[in-house]
Amino acid sequence: MASTTLDFRRGAASGRAAFLARQGANWVFLLPTLIFFIGWQVYPIFRVLWMSLTDYHFLRNQPAAWVGFRNYANALADPILLTGLLRAATFTALFLPGMIFVPMLLAILVDRVRQPTLAATYRLILLIPAVIPGPLIFVLWKWLYNFNIGPIDYFLVQVGIVTPQTAPQWLGDPKLTLPAIALMEVWWGLGYHTMFYLAGLAAIPKELSEAARVDGANEWRLFWHVTLPRLRPILLVLVVLRFGTAMAVIDEYLILGGFNRALPTYTWTVYMWDLAFQIGDWFQGYAAAIGWIGAAAMLVVVGGLFWVFRSRD
Amino acid sequence: MATGELARLGVRSTAGPRRRPVPVGTIVRHVVLVAFMLVILVPLAWVLLLSIKSIPDAYRPGFWPQHFDFTHYTYALTNIPTLPRNMLNSVFVTLSTVVITTICAVLGGYALVHLRLRGRAVVLGLLVASLFFPTRVTSLIAIFETQRALGLINTTAGLILPYITLNLALSVFIMRGIFEQISHELVDAARIDGAGPWRTLLSVLLPLTRNGIVVVIIVNFVSAWGEYLLGVTLTNDQEVRTLPVVLAGAFGGMGQWAWPRIAAVYVIAIAPGLAAFALSQRWYMQGLQEGALKY
Numbered sequence: 211m212a213s214t215t216l217d218f219r220r221g222a223a224s225g226r227a228a229f230l231a232r233q234g235a236n237w238v239f240l241l242p243t244l245i246f247f248i249g250w251q252v253y254p255i256f257r258v259l260w261m262s263l264t265d266y267h268f269l270r271n272q273p274a275a276w277v278g279f280r281n282y283a284n285a286l287a288d289p290i291l292l293t294g295l296l297r298a299a300t301f302t303a304l305f306l307p308g309m310i311f312v313p314m315l316l317a318i319l320v321d322r323v324r325q326p327t328l329a330a331t332y333r334l335i336l337l338i339p340a341v342i343p344g345p346l347i348f349v350l351w352k353w354l355y356n357f358n359i360g361p362i363d364y365f366l367v368q369v370g371i372v373t374p375q376t377a378p379q380w381l382g383d384p385k386l387t388l389p390a391i392a393l394m395e396v397w398w399g400l401g402y403h404t405m406f407y408l409a410g411l412a413a414i415p416k417e418l419s420e421a422a423r424v425d426g427a428n429e430w431r432l433f434w435h436v437t438l439p440r441l442r443p444i445l446l447v448l449v450v451l452r453f454g455t456a457m458a459v460i461d462e463y464l465i466l467g468g469f470n471r472a473l474p475t476y477t478w479t480v481y482m483w484d485l486a487f488q489i490g491d492w493f494q495g496y497a498a499a500i501g502w503i504g505a506a507a508m509l510v511v512v513g514g515l516f517w518v519f520r521s522r523d
Numbered sequence: 524m525a526t527g528e529l530a531r532l533g534v535r536s537t538a539g540p541r542r543r544p545v546p547v548g549t550i551v552r553h554v555v556l557v558a559f560m561l562v563i564l565v566p567l568a569w570v571l572l573l574s575i576k577s578i579p580d581a582y583r584p585g586f587w588p589q590h591f592d593f594t595h596y597t598y599a600l601t602n603i604p605t606l607p608r609n610m611l612n613s614v615f616v617t618l619s620t621v622v623i624t625t626i627c628a629v630l631g632g633y634a635l636v637h638l639r640l641r642g643r644a645v646v647l648g649l650l651v652a653s654l655f656f657p658t659r660v661t662s663l664i665a666i667f668e669t670q671r672a673l674g675l676i677n678t679t680a681g682l683i684l685p686y687i688t689l690n691l692a693l694s695v696f697i698m699r700g701i702f703e704q705i706s707h708e709l710v711d712a713a714r715i716d717g718a719g720p721w722r723t724l725l726s727v728l729l730p731l732t733r734n735g736i737v738v739v740i741i742v743n744f745v746s747a748w749g750e751y752l753l754g755v756t757l758t759n760d761q762e763v764r765t766l767p768v769v770l771a772g773a774f775g776g777m778g779q780w781a782w783p784r785i786a787a788v789y790v791i792a793i794a795p796g797l798a799a800f801a802l803s804q805r806w807y808m809q810g811l812q813e814g815a816l817k818y
């Protein structure tokens with residue numbers, strides 16, 4: 211009895227030290243993640259913010275001077291940036307509907323396949339593009355769209371829709387470039403996004419659709435009143451995540467469009483890269499401001515999307 | 524047996540037990556699905572076929588070649604000077620990235636779910652925020668500066684550091700989802716048995732998270748193996764670059780970059796990912812179902 215009280219007292223006296231020691235020991239588990247996350251993601255973001263307030267030119271010798279918001283003022287009056295933002299928004303608008311509805315349709319179809327081997331095979335094939343890295347997908351589609359050897363134009367000529375003379379130049383014709391890249395993106399994300407929806411569909415109790423059917427609901431009403439409301443959280447995550455990636459696309463544009471300013475692939479991201487690592491004496495202060503303007507424009511819309519999709523329950 | 528099997532699988536018999544023929548809806552559904560499968564597979568079949576076409580056939584329109592030529596693979600590996608080096612670079616960078624990121628994600632996911640952490644919400648908030656912010660593009664200039672300060676510009680090994688963060692937040696979330704499926708009672712039981720946090724993780728929990736780890740490995744393998752933006756920004760010389768950067772910069776044409784040869788390089792480039800996926804797909808699929816998609 212006496213010894214327990216004694217232990218208890220000692221515990222109380224060293225309680226704070228023990229708490230700190232345990233917290234420290236627990237934080238060790240997060241340390242590796244935090245080092246890389248802060249060092250190569252959080253810090254660079256704020257470092258770029260600081261750069262954007264200076265006239266830092268990488269290839270100039272004099273130190274960077276503070277210029278306040280002058281870069282932002284200049285950038286917001288820069289027609290190349292404004293066109294670039296508009297082009298990125300156009301691409302997003304082209305890409306998002308296909309990326310949302312095609313996988314949803316596909317997931318509903320796959321979800322109904324009851325034959326286990328077939329269901330597994332469909333899922334397996336769907337995931338193949340998801341294990342090919344993006345840049346390699348872009349290289350492949352650059353060839354698919356090629357008007358000399360690409361099979362897409364060959365197919366269109368064979369079917370008789372176009373002649374070799376009128377075959378579309380998917381990546382060279384400014385009207386076609388962004389839709390062509392959007393189509394490629396939908397192809398790439400088809401399997402991955404379908405798996406997202408399938409995870410959501412699996413969580414819908416089967417009794418629910420059974421009951422609706424017994425009550426005489428047709429497939430369409432079933433989709434609107436049972437399936438779609440249950441998929442809403444997944445829809446929200448996908449829309450917001452993909453909106454972010456679509457607005458800030460860069461690899462696709464660099465690989466498929468290069469630095470041709472006349473092409474719609476020259477968006478704010480490519481402009482930022484061009485300014486920071488290629489044009490003149492690498493005006494990285496200005497490029498940093500463009501990077502933050504693009505990010506801010508995106509955050510405003512993501513915030514708006516969250517507001518639109520906010521739970522009303 | 525057969526009916527029992529079907530009942531167990533939860534087949535919905537909308538048409539009632541008497542109607543045996545396959546409903547039209549089912550046929551339409553499978554036709555649509557097969558069409559989608561073809562859309563996915565044909566481009567890949569095309570590039571595979573291109574890599575084994577004879578050179579004249581490659582420049583002649585048509586899907587199926589008149590003559591096959593299987594020498595493009597050995598040609599590409601022996602006659603394109605930097606190619607073996609580029610492949611080695613890719614393997615080195617990718618393996619290092621995958622190992623380090625997976626360790627980070629397992630430790631981090633475990634700590635966020637099963638350990639008491641003051642300020643956990645701040646870490647979670649930052650990680651979530653990074654998913655909705657175009658970090659990759661906006662941070663590029665400062666990453667270039669950091670790498671330069673560390674003397675890592677134009678080095679292959681230097682790429683590993685920024686590559687780790689490509690999917691770090693996502694990987695931590697995947698592992699967090701997996702660890703959340705493990706009951707706290709199990710963790711408490713291990714603690715009562717006297718196991719510390721490390722012992723609990725390594726000998727009790729780790730075997731249960733195998734499928735999630737496979738998902739994390741595949742996700743990070745794919746993104747590191749194919750990374751382009753950082754690779755093209757932080758390296759200059761062909762011999763320190765990775766395979767995708769070289770491939771993306773190559774123009775198909777004549778000579779060593781003739782179309783079938785470049786297609787052979789392409790097949791070599793996508794093969795490891797597909798092979799890893801084929802070998803691990805059982806665990807990968809289970810991992811996806813266990814909560815890797817629920818972040």
